[in-house]
Amino acid sequence: CPGTGSAQAGRAPPARDAPTRGSAAAGAAGPDPVSAAALRARLRAVRHTVLVLSGKGGVGKSTFSALLAHGLAADETKQVALLDIDICGPSIPKIMGLEGEQVHQSGSGWSPVYVEENLGVMSVGFLLSSPDDAVIWRGPKKNGLIKQFLRDVDWGEVDYLIVDTPPGTSDEHLSIVQYLSATRIDGAVIVTTPQEVSLQDVRKEINFCRKVKLPIIGVVENMSGFVCPKCKNESQIFPPTTGGAEKMCQNLSVSLLGKVPLDPQIGKSCDSGQSFLAEAPESPATLSYRNIIQRIQEYCEQHHLQEEKIM
């Protein structure tokens, strides 16, 4: 394996690269016909795909992706896959309590790392020699790894594929939409916080989705109010100076899936790799998350039924 630092990195042939620690992968910008066929074959057994996007950083995409995955996997009859394509700042391994795990290769491809029997995870975090290693890659190399994640990971039969993305509207986002055109994306969940500085980036993300014809399942407003555990007073830590996600959703005709209040336990659970939903079942934030997860599930199931009717 050339390793991420060598001059040969990014030039090694694809397909047979073993997912060793520090391995580098590369590929062309878009899927060639052979790759497209390989992607289609691999993703054929995925029933529903949900992208978690934002535009803005630090609003809770990874947190939400992880909790969505946990929430869906609570039904043991469902097989859930969580794919982290934030190559520079992969948060999913830590949030899912999987730091230090490695990816193994079998005859059928790379094995995801399993949190539960029915919840598998893949992230560049599992390929780093040390968690502090910086992945300093330009777009094409990032695209190559994302393609490998989709083509070479043996997810098996999956009911829900959740894809966590980095902030922005760039290589990773274009590539995932392009590569996933081999299967059907149910839609995108867009995460924001209430303040205008976030919303202005999120509007761009909504426009991105429209540009690439990606359906928008809806918007989640995180960090929406804080209730003091002592005096029970509610404060707006990130005041919605321009009407918050609610106004934005009205203006842009997208669904507001729900608002999640700030709860310091959320950050703690993420840091310790535990499911916040399991650690704080009584929190108002948990109730909000569960409602949102249910709405996403309903959207996906309805979507599926409509497609079946058309066929």
Add this chain to the structure above:
Amino acid sequence: ADRANLAGVRHIVLVLSGKGGVGKSTLSTELALALRHAGKRVGILDVDLCGPSIPRMLRVQDSAVHQCDSGWVPVFVGQDKAIALMSIGFLLERPDDAVVWRGPKKNALIKQFVTDVAWGDLDFLIVDTPPGTSDEHISTVEALRPHQLLGAVLVTTPQ
């Protein structure tokens, strides 16, 4: 023109994080305002091409940039209109337009921002960056290397 436009800039400070949403743009803005308040000549270069936050923070989101003989003229902001600012935010037709660019196009614009903006004489140029360690960061450091790169300030939150 390459060296000329940054020739009058005494110190360049990069504001970085890795993590998104920790307050890089907020800090860049406050740092620039504080330095200006202390009598320094200040400029801000916003290289977050997908999510440019600085124009709104300085209430100039509706401004446009103009050309002069030595390149692009920055937008002057702050109470005394003395802080020079360049951001892709000024080049968008509509504020909600998504900049959906792959790396090479982003790199080309960053190079232009560094070499083609007529910054004039500045004591400090603050460079606000997006989260990550990718195209924008590599290109910015490469383009700025021949100049007076003072160093980087890294921003984080406690978790």
